[in-house]
Amino acid sequence: MTSPSIRAEGLTKRFGPTLALDRLDLKIEGSKCVGFLGPNGAGKTTALKMFTDMIFPTAGEAFLNEVSVQKDRKRALAACGVLIETPEIYPSLTPTEALQMVGKLRGLSDAALADRIPGVLAEVKMGEWANKKVGKFSKGMKQRINIAAALLPDPEILLLDEPTTGLDPRGMAEVRDIIRGLKRGQRLIFMSSHLLAEVSDVCDEVALLNRGKLLFYDTISNVSTQFARGQRAIDVGFSRPIDDATLGTKLAQLTGIASWERMDPLRVRLKLSGGTDGSIERLFSEVAGLGVGAVRFQESASALEEVYMTQVERGD
Numbered sequence: 001m002t003s004p005s006i007r008a009e010g011l012t013k014r015f016g017p018t019l020a021l022d023r024l025d026l027k028i029e030g031s032k033c034v035g036f037l038g039p040n041g042a043g044k045t046t047a048l049k050m051f052t053d054m055i056f057p058t059a060g061e062a063f064l065n066e067v068s069v070q071k072d073r074k075r076a077l078a079a080c081g082v083l084i085e086t087p088e089i090y091p092s093l094t095p096t097e098a099l100q101m102v103g104k105l106r107g108l109s110d111a112a113l114a115d116r117i118p119g120v121l122a123e124v125k126m127g128e129w130a131n132k133k134v135g136k137f138s139k140g141m142k143q144r145i146n147i148a149a150a151l152l153p154d155p156e157i158l159l160l161d162e163p164t165t166g167l168d169p170r171g172m173a174e175v176r177d178i179i180r181g182l183k184r185g186q187r188l189i190f191m192s193s194h195l196l197a198e199v200s201d202v203c204d205e206v207a208l209l210n211r212g213k214l215l216f217y218d219t220i221s222n223v224s225t226q227f228a229r230g231q232r233a234i235d236v237g238f239s240r241p242i243d244d245a246t247l248g249t250k251l252a253q254l255t256g257i258a259s260w261e262r263m264d265p266l267r268v269r270l271k272l273s274g275g276t277d278g279s280i281e282r283l284f285s286e287v288a289g290l291g292v293g294a295v296r297f298q299e300s301a302s303a304l305e306e307v308y309m310t311q312v313e314r315g316d
């Protein structure tokens with residue numbers, strides 16, 4: 001069996017004067033979870049809609065398992081489960097009934113559905129709710145049913161557009177947990193999100209999109225190390241407030257600190273001039289030894305976060 005893949009070749013979409021997606025070239029291959037990260041309006045939904053033939057590209061082409069979505073829609077989409085623009089489920093239906101409806105629309109037989117439905121409900125941890133009416137479910141539970149619907153054809157490729165948006169924090173955590181679980185199958189999951197923390201948390205790789213342009217596609221760990229060089233920072237938490245003058249004098253005795261800034265009364269961020277693990281270990285014991293009540297010591301905002309904030313959220 002070849003591994004699942006999705007590929008965009010010069011994929012472009014223009015809405016009148018708006019260039020929503022600008023010549024996206026991207027190839028993702030293998031069973032993994034890839035985050036499609038970008039702020040609102042970056043072009044994520046537009047790209048996903050072209051991958052699923054919901055809209056037609058202005059230029060370029062999209063491929064699922066190397067089959068062109070634009071030229072051979074049916075065969076391309078056969079391998080694919082999709083959740084874009086969360087559909088409402090009729091409140092009077094049970095999850096089983098809702099999935100039967102969706103499955104029939106997708107051309108699955110009654111026998112296939114009877115076989116698949118308990119399995120997909122178990123995958124989204126909704127087995128015990130299979131025959132309760134959806135009307136009383138939380139948004140997070142409804143979204144899990146929508147994910148179950150996307151899983152019905154047992155797809156090798158799963159495209160999810162902002163699957164946690166609009167959910168409360170608990171619903172978000174549940175849905176993320178489900179997505180992490182889905183990675184265990186032989187699946188390629190491509191999931192859009194405007195939340196960096198979510199992508200770092202759930203995904204193995206990240207494709208960063210901003211204003212219709214792909215900035216990079218790489219593993220989370222590569223992105224973190226690549227952009228981390230010379231950029232390391234440590235957040236130090238104190239058990240009691242300490243004034244800037246006292247702290248400044250104390251920190252001046254240490255080497256390896258390029259600068260520092262106050263985050264709040266009990267927290268400062270130290271920017272390091274060196275940046276090797278050895279120097280961090282040394283710094284940890286030195287700061288603890290200053291007698292200023294340093295009780296927490298944590299590497300600050302990930303490098304990916306720095307990139308996201310400086311390159312993407314800055315705006316012009």
Ligand SMILES: Nc1ncnc2c1ncn2[C@@H]1O[C@H](COP(=O)(O)OP(=O)(O)O)[C@@H](O)[C@H]1O
Nearest residue numbers: 015018020038039040041042043044045046047
């Ligand atoms: N049907 C449409 N008509 C006109 N402009 C659109 C349409 N859909 C999206 N856009 C524009 O395209 C850009 C990208 O939108 P979208 O793909 O929805 O971004 P994202 O999903 O990353 O938030 C935005 O500027 C948006 O306003």
Ligand SMILES: [Mg+2]
Nearest residue numbers: 044045046162
């Ligand atoms: Mg969107």
